[in-house]
Amino acid sequence: MNLFRKKSLQELISETENKGVTLKKELGAFDLSMLGIGAIIGTGIFVLTGVAAAEHAGPALILSFILSGLACVFAALCYAEFASAAPVSGSAYTYSYATFGELIAWILGWDLILEYGLASSAVASGWSGYFQGLLAGFGIHFPKAITSAYDPAHGTFVDVPAILITLIITFLLTQGVKKSARFNSTVVMIKLAVVVLFIAVGAWYVKPANWTPFMPFGFSGVATGAATVFFAYIGFDAVSTAAEEVKNPQKNMPIGIIASLLVCTVLYIIVSGILTGIVPYTHLDVKNPVAFALNYIHQDWAAGFISIGAICGITTVLLVMIYGQTRLFYAISRDGLLPKVFSSVDKKKQIPMVNTWITCVLVSIFSGLVPLGRLAELTNIGTLFAFMTVSTGILYLRKTKGVPTGGFRVPFVPWIPILAFIFCGYLALQLPAITWISFVVWLVIGLFVYFGYGVKHSTLNEKNENLKKIV
Template identity: 60%
Template sequence: MKNTIFRKKSVSDLLHQQGKIQLNKTLGAFDLMLLGIGAIVGTGIFILPGTVAAEHAGPGIIFSFIIAAIVCAFAAMCYSEFSSSIPVTGSAYTYTYVVFGEVVAWLVGWSLILEYGLAVAAVATGWSSYLGSLLTGFNIHIPQAVSGAFNPENGTYVNLPAIVIILVIAFLLTMGIKESTKFNTIMVSLKVAVILLFIFVGVFYVEPTNWKPFMPFGTSGILSGAALVFFAYLGFDAVSSAAEEVKNPQRNMPIGIIGSLLICTVLYVIVSLVLTGMVPYTKLNVSDPVSYAMQLVHQDWISGIISLGAVIGMMTVILVMLYGGTRLIFAFSRDGLLPKVMSEVNAKRQTPVKNTWITAILIAFCAGFVPLDKLTELVNMGTLLAFTVVSIGVILLRKNKDIKTGGFKVPFFPVIPLISFALCIFLMTQLSIHTIIFCGIWIIVGLIIYFIYGKKHSLLNK
């Protein structure tokens, strides 16, 4: 069995494999919830409610958010069972290694690397744009040449702010996960405060007539809106990457994953309700609908604070997604599928410092020089692939006799995992053909790397 590409890891081996290569257990349930909120509440809450309401769902966008949250909740329950049963870093990659074998695990992990990497690069690019508009309000202007990806026709050569923010966040991650979560806690608190400020001020400008008709595009508009706003929830899977650094993971992992999803859903629904009540949905197709709504009611100072909130919000997304990517690569390396340098842990900081800097520099290069607008949909493909495998994998996990009892269990088993699997497949079919083709090319590259390096150096080969 050791030479086959479908060789599996036993749960007992996984739980005892860390040996000297171990990460500190410092995180509690509250830390995990804040990591989840940090990853989920970013560009989604500041941009998506406007464009989706204007083009697809109208004020009924609240139903789109609720439907998307239910889809994510099914996948979240499957993740919760895995992460409480196998509290090891690596997220869906590690879970797949147990139930489907090495080559499938590698391909799921390889897809997730694309998700995390492109998400960090794309959000850093968006952060750069928001920072530019925020500084313009103070009459400070970033030179055109260093404010965008390489495109001489537009006069841009490098997106310097995007590179800088990725490297700053990478430095923070090398300082230790506890220090990183402290920063995340502060940023998430500020971000949520800005959202609550919008809600509390905006509710006084709500005109119920703007909610009529509530579902102008009918049920089909609600469903197509759900397929779009689903992507506002991406990031909660990165929470499961922290499993190895969590105290009492059997209890805390499900609370962190499902709790962050629930809080974000409530915020999304209330913001959408207030936004469509303040401004007719037909006028919301703008790049910054939340601050735009405040400008329309002449609350310009709050509009400026919201722009600042968007800048802060995106920093937490970069932090959590970069963290998830480095921990996934750490798991690859520890299993022998990537060079050992990627799983070396700094003795003082107890973090994979070299891994973090190598990953960050590669992503910063992409953010700084490569136009990403055509590639960001690939983030969704990587996530949906992981969701699909985890949903079906939890059914096989239940048959594993090595699993300790007492952890979180998916209710209504196996109905919920099967529904989650079907919904993820459906959402995959909604992606463009170009995305599917590029994802196929990425998987082929991953297979080449696996057969040239990973299969030979895998610890299961010894």
């Protein structure tokens, strides 16, 4: 049994062209950039900024965003080269199949299922909270029993709004990738306008005295803050899951990945600076820090727009996360490591229809019924693990003969991949011990699934069996 059998990049690409009904190539560089921004700007900027400032970094939250941004920029360059060399669904899972072999690819794929699946559930729950808050402003309230996840002590049993938004987003995704991308681009424009509104209004109320002391918790606080706000950057890797549906991927994939990350990093740094300049950092431990800051300076009209922008932001994050999850299931299933139902493609719309609705059911169950207390940290460690693996994979890719030399190439190899690995590893070490334990438990469950099902049904295993029969 060869657990580290690999697929060459050429083999991965040929599989996307030869197997029956394929995914439709409809996305350009603008669509990809909007997908990236749609996934990145959301819960992180509208929710986590306050917690990170109040509990960890203080006004030095700006440095936390820069530290996280650097880790992501280095990793993004590595993703861009892989996406250009292998424009195939599956993101880091697929790249690992070509560089490290099947077992490592499965571990990374299982890790990404954690990232996309549970993040989708958490985002749906977050959307539910903001939406109910907006309705409450108009005097509209849901019965308490259906407002949150199962918690009989507090009188809640199921989060119906979270399930409803998951169903709506799934229905949109089943209409085809181009329609989904158009919807995403429209909503992204709205939330970018809202972020710019905050900057334009808030900049006039900044008091430099609020930036003192600048680093109240020391550099360790800045590092912990960086690990916390890292959740705000999760999403640019979801762009790479769209690779098979992109026109001219060698050119457009790197543009989409890098452009979305740079735009969001600049906005995050500006927003965090203004936020801590308006409100003393000790006051920011709230669920809606950006809207709270505008209320603090009595700009209530703008705070209302921020709430709408937050709902738009979280909606697009949910759309891209569920989309990324379906394409990940599609890629793993096509390799035989998950049941074939996940890789069946609808002939008319050229999307994995059944897979999309299965994902909807799973996300609905978790977001509607399960309280997900430590979800942000679990999602963070899963993403950091993926980034570190992809960064290491670039070093292998450069030594492999027969790899396409066209398309985007990471500059300053091996230094950029090494820096990506070090930065991401450092951030991972800042996460709590319970997060590491939960992550290891998840990976162990994944190994049981692989040895119980995947290793036997792998397409590479079937090829080897067929060769033995011929011989």
